[in-house]
Amino acid sequence: MTKTLCAANVFFLILAMALVIQVAYGGGEGSIRPGGCLGACDYRCSETHHKKPCLLYCNQCCQKCLCVPSGTYGNKQECPCYNNWKTQEGTPKCP
Secondary structure, eight states: OHHHHHHHHHHHHHHHHHHHHHHHHSOOTTOSOGGGHHHHHHHHTTTOSOHHHHHHHHHHHHHHHSOOOSSSSOOGGGOHHHHHOBOTTSSBOOO
16 A cells, blocks of 8 residues: 555656646746746756857847747747747847
8 A cells, every 4th residue: 555655656746847847948938037047048058069159049039038948959839939039141049
């Protein structure tokens, strides 16, 4: 009986952690408050070799769109504003 309770507790703990990660890093547009951009962009740019420009542009995009796509690369469809903001040359502005 206690093993069943322990397994159920582990399952709910994993489910709760997945929900927290989804809310923190995978929300849609407007899901981040302006103060949350630093943490979201730190994570978004954590695996790049060009950290300084990544953080600069990610924070600009986050301040405008209040959204940062989940993960460290891709998933831009989660944030259309972030995805569609282009430079003067027509290349993506947001990392």
